[in-house]
Each structure stands twice: as C-alpha cells, then as structure tokens.
Amino acid sequence: MMNCKNATRLLSDKKERSLSAKEKTSLSIHTMMCSACRNFGKQMDSLSVFSQSYIKNKSQ
Amino acid sequence: MKSDHTDSSNKLNAKTEDVSGMFDDSAYLTELRIMMLKFAKSQLADEALAEDAVQEALIGALKNADKFERRSALKTWVFAILKNKIADILRKGQKYVQTSSLLEDDNDESLDHLFNHHGRWNKNEMPINWGSPHESVKQDHFWRTFEACLEHLPDNQARVFMMREFIELEANQICENLVITTNNLHVILYRARLQLRECLENNWFLKKECTGAGTL
Numbered sequence: 001m002m003n004c005k006n007a008t009r010l011l012s013d014k015k016e017r018s019l020s021a022k023e024k025t026s027l028s029i030h031t032m033m034c035s036a037c038r039n040f041g042k043q044m045d046s047l048s049v050f051s052q053s054y055i056k057n058k059s060q
Numbered sequence: 061m062k063s064d065h066t067d068s069s070n071k072l073n074a075k076t077e078d079v080s081g082m083f084d085d086s087a088y089l090t091e092l093r094i095m096m097l098k099f100a101k102s103q104l105a106d107e108a109l110a111e112d113a114v115q116e117a118l119i120g121a122l123k124n125a126d127k128f129e130r131r132s133a134l135k136t137w138v139f140a141i142l143k144n145k146i147a148d149i150l151r152k153g154q155k156y157v158q159t160s161s162l163l164e165d166d167n168d169e170s171l172d173h174l175f176n177h178h179g180r181w182n183k184n185e186m187p188i189n190w191g192s193p194h195e196s197v198k199q200d201h202f203w204r205t206f207e208a209c210l211e212h213l214p215d216n217q218a219r220v221f222m223m224r225e226f227i228e229l230e231a232n233q234i235c236e237n238l239v240i241t242t243n244n245l246h247v248i249l250y251r252a253r254l255q256l257r258e259c260l261e262n263n264w265f266l267k268k269e270c271t272g273a274g275t276l
Contacts, residue, residue, distance in 0.1 A: 003179030
C-alpha cells in the first residue's frame with residue numbers, strides 16, 4: 001500500500017517525468033482515498049502558477 | 061573572456077548612471093537591484109555574469125520606465141527580462157561551481173515532522189484546499205508571504221526550484237549545469253516543494269481561513 005510520503009514524492013515527480021503505469025495506478029488509488037494528498041497534488045500545480053505569475057510581466 | 065565581462069560591466073554601469081535620474085525613489089531601485097542580484101547570483105556561478113545580467117535587465121526596463129504606473133508592474137517586468145538573460149547564459153553552458161554543497165542538506169530530518177512513522181501525514185500537517193491559485197496571485201500581501209517563504213528555503217533548494225519553476229529550464233539543462241543526477245534533481249525539487257507549500261499554508265492559507273479574510 002502506498003503511503004502519503006511516497007504519494008507526495010510521486011506528485012512532485014509527476015511534474016518532472018511521466019510516471020510508470022504501476023506508479024499511476026497506486027497513486028490514483030491512494031489519492032482517491034486521501035484528501036490531504038489530493039490537496040497536495042493541486043498545490044503542486046498552484047506552486048507553478050505562483051512561480052510563473054511572480055516572474056511574468058502582467059502589465060502588457 | 062574575463063576582460064570582456066569587465067569591459068561590458070563597466071559600460072553597463074556607466075549607462076545605468078545615466079538613466080538613474082529617471083527614478084524618483086532611489087531607495088526602491090536599490091532594493092530592487094539587491095533582490096535581482098541575489099536572484100541572479102543564486103543562479104549563476106560567476107558574480108560578474110550575475111552583475112551583467114542584472115544591469116542589462118534594469119537598463120532594458122528603465123527604457124520603458126514611463127510605462128509603469130505601479131511598482132509591482134515594473135518589478136515583474138524587470139524579473140521577466142532578468143529571467144531570460146539568466147536562461148540564455150545557463151543554456152550557453154555556464155557551470156555552477158558550488159555543486160558539492162548542493163546535496164549537503166540532503167537529509168530527511170527537516171521533513172520528519174510532516175509524516176508519522178507509517179509515512180502518513182501527521183494530523184496537524186495535512187494539506188488543506190487552497191482554492192484557485194488565480195485568486196491568491198491578485199493579492200499584494202500574498203506575494204510578501206511567497207517571497208518570505210522562498211527566502212526561508214535552504215539556498216540550494218531555492219536555487220534549483222527557481223531554475224525549474226521560475227526560469228523553466230529543462231531538467232537535463234539543470235542537471236548538466238549543476239552536475240547532478242536526475243534523481244538528485246527530483247529529490248531536491250520534492251523537498252523544496254514540500255517546504256514551500258508548508259510555509260505558504262501556515263503563513264497564508266491557514267491564516268486567511270482563521271481571520272475570515274478569504275472571500276470564499
């Protein structure tokens with residue numbers, strides 16, 4: 001069974017590489033049951049949005 | 061090579077002095093320059109290269125200074141230019157020298173408090189729903205927290221995180237630059253993200269909830 005520590009690592013890695021079929025399955029089973037890790041996954045994307053907004057020129 | 065840097069740096073310094081009169085608030089400009097230099101130095105091994113990149117970005121932005129009504133707009137514009145300059149330099153193969161220190165803080169201790177011994181989230185550390193990120197970015201106060209949280213990251217993690225998420229370098233470019241493996245890179249990014257999100261959650265998203273300042 002995948003735990004939250006492993007799941008969060010995969011949720012970060014997902015932004016860097018394509019996960020294997022096995023990783024994808026374990027991760028989706030875990031996040032189905034774990035709202036904290038679901039939130040964590042969304043937060044990973046939010047961090048990218050924040051980083052790009054921080055650097056981007058919004059004035060043009 | 062070295063003398064070229066110095067020459068161009070001197071030239072750029074001279075130019076900056078010419079246009080500095082365009083700014084009413086030299087204290088703000090100084091502060092902005094320090095921030096930019098810090099960012100550039102965190103990305104580039106060569107201090108002269110970092111200085112050059114900052115000077116060029118500032119000059120580029122100062123040429124259009126009249127277009128900026130708000131300081132935050134000037135700041136984002138300047139950083140956008142700086143980001144491109146740094147990306148160019150890094151793509152040309154500038155190697156970062158202090159690679160040995162990169163993995164020094166390579167331990168899990170700082171993250172121990174997040175998970176219990178089964179690897180599950182500790183109860184008071186469980187990530188909450190942040191809502192739409194596009195709401196947060198509209199708020200000036202949010203950016204202060206964001207900057208403070210970035211500052212709070214270990215230097216190495218901040219550098220790698222910014223290379224990846226700010227400058228959007230490809231993984232292989234970062235690995236080549238820092239002479240680290242892909243796995244090293246993924247571990248560093250994971251730790252940076254874990255800590256950055258924790259800091260943002262504790263200092264922004266949870267506080268917003270408690271004070272009822274959130275709009276949702």
